[in-house]
Amino acid sequence: MRPEGHVQEHFANIEVQRQAARLGMWTFLATEILLFAGLFAAYAEYRSLFHQAFVLGARHLDAMMATVETAVLITGSFAVVMAHHYAKSSKAGMTCLSLLAAAATGLAFLMLHGIEYWHHFEEGALPGKYYSFPEIQAVGASMFFTLYFLMTGLHSLHVMAGVGVLTWLAWRAAGGAFSNNNYNAVEMGGLYWHLVDLIWIFLFPLLYLV
């Protein structure tokens, strides 16, 4: 993206340009929600088919770890809000730091989730034909782990993308790209990061708690 400070030729003024970016981002977020909606639909169906297995599966997952992960992600969202605030008040250093902090929470989340995955690999609680976990033998147990890996996997891919975006924004902030009349990119990146966070807020209870 070019510096938003100057208005691109085809826009009438900066306000129209900002509004366009905002609407575009929100529309994009709607597509992301629908992407996940398919998986949530699959979850609903298989949960009603294999209720027992899903309850046992959820109980087996590490809810404590997931709680920590949730806290980490929410902290990241807070950092992004601060970045937006600092960018608006033209504080380049603090903007950069907040963005880096948010990206770091993303990395921390991925590491914690990696540990979770590793445990499941070790015990054989894996999707479909790879399932070899002796403790839960209920019909449909492998389906629970299929959905667990698909949903959290797709979410983790989004976290990775988010970390990339935040790092890129931090790099630009360090170069002084943002100021009180030019903070659109931070806002857009922030919106995306909040969405990634929000999807997790739905995954967490559905997979770990209920």
Place this chain on the structure above:
Amino acid sequence: MNPSERVEPAERVEAVFPEHHYLNAGTTVRSWLLTRDHKRIGVMFLVAVILALLLGGTFALLLRFEHLTPGPTYVSAVTYNRLFTLHGVIMVWFFLIPAIPSVFGNFFIPIMIGAKDVAFPRLNLASLYIYMFGAAFTTWSMIHGGADTGWTFYTPYSTSTSTVVAPMLLGIFILGFSTIVTGINFIVTIHTMRGPGLSWMRLPLFVWAIYGTSIIQVLATPVLGLVLLLVGVEHLFGFGLFDPARGGDPILFQHLFWFYSHPAVYIMILPAMGVISETVAAAARKNVFGYKAVAYSSLGIAFVGFFTWGHHMFVAGQGVFDAGAFGVLSMFVGIFTAIKVFTWVGTLYRGAIRFTTPFAYICGFLFFLVFGGMTGIAVATVSLDVHWHDTYFVVAHFHFIMVGAAMMGFLAALHYWFPKMFGRTYHEGWGLVSATLIILGFNATFIPQFLLGNMGMPRRYYDYPARFQSLHVASTAGSTLLFFGFVIIFIYLALALKYGRAAGRNPWGSRGFEWETPSPPPLHNFEKLPVFTHGPHEYQGTTEVPHAA
């Protein structure tokens, strides 16, 4: 644009080809490949979708020729399956989905709303390259890997076939991004970049139709993306999500697939309806009858289209209540469509109609839409569908809508806007000849298929009993006519590009906003930014000059 400016005497005499316009604003290859001009991107999309049409059409012809005789004619059964997969995938995703929005939407939306470009020009260019890459990759993977699943790639077959499916799915996944980006671009452009005086109720009806289409593109395509990912993962790793042996449910695949693929039909037909709304008014030289009804019915179709997907699954083990609900919801689409048909016919009534090539396509469109729509109501009736499901009747029905009507819309748009896009006129006589050939050829191809389906000919079958042969031969003959119609169009439009007479600003005497600017338009669309003082289809009391030049 105030009334006193409407008649420009210069145009009565002779049209002059403008000296500077978007086509010669830069002549290097680079100036095309790296352009951000929505008009050039639209033109490049036009070239791409015409190539796709040619490719998909060739495969269709090959399929039809195979059916000249029962049993093997000249390809094997396996090749036949690969051919209909190629035909379906190419026609649906390379041609029908982008045909009108990415070509004419790109070119005309900004001009119609008085903007210099779409909201995100670089994303727009990206959508072109994503499309090109996705299309090339998908074609390569289908030819190389021999996918034989059909364009619907139903599980469990698609996850267990020995042919290579995953790269094809990845290619279509990539194409989906192009659709989404285009949809987001149009929504934002229409919301934020309308010129002074252009309220929502003054938007040209084509813009309304594209707006409805964009909403579907944005909301339905991600679900397709997910389905493609899941089938790909299933095919590669066997997670068992759709595999009954592991508790998976293949019907879930069908639900997710049709949640996209039914609304996708409206991605194809809504823009065509928009084109017809524009051209009907211009052809009849009358206000569109019931502007608001046409505008809102586009949104109505976009909305209700999301709740009809189950009508593809009446025989897939659906509950009686579900089937009934989906059947009734599907019929709502018929209501919105009928509103549009009545308003178009109402517009034509007592209009000053000129029988031009676009008008020929309007007639074709109305016939195909009503015929295809009525058979749609028929197949949405559960008890009837049980008989017709997966037969040629369904094939003929959806070809009437997706190909017949949508293609008429595409061709009407191409002929109506060709003078604006390229600044030259084509040979009207040949235009009418090819329109006649195409409309007759299309009927000859698909009316026999309705009969075949009713007699029990299943779709996608390689072989058939000898008593079906005469109808199959008739269908193949029709498809040949259709093909020649396209060849003629290709020839006279190519000639018109070079030798056509200068079209002038407004050869149709249309009141549409896009005709206020020179043909072809200048680099930034307007000599001076327009101020909108009237509606887009207000003909009453105007003295706009028809057929200047």
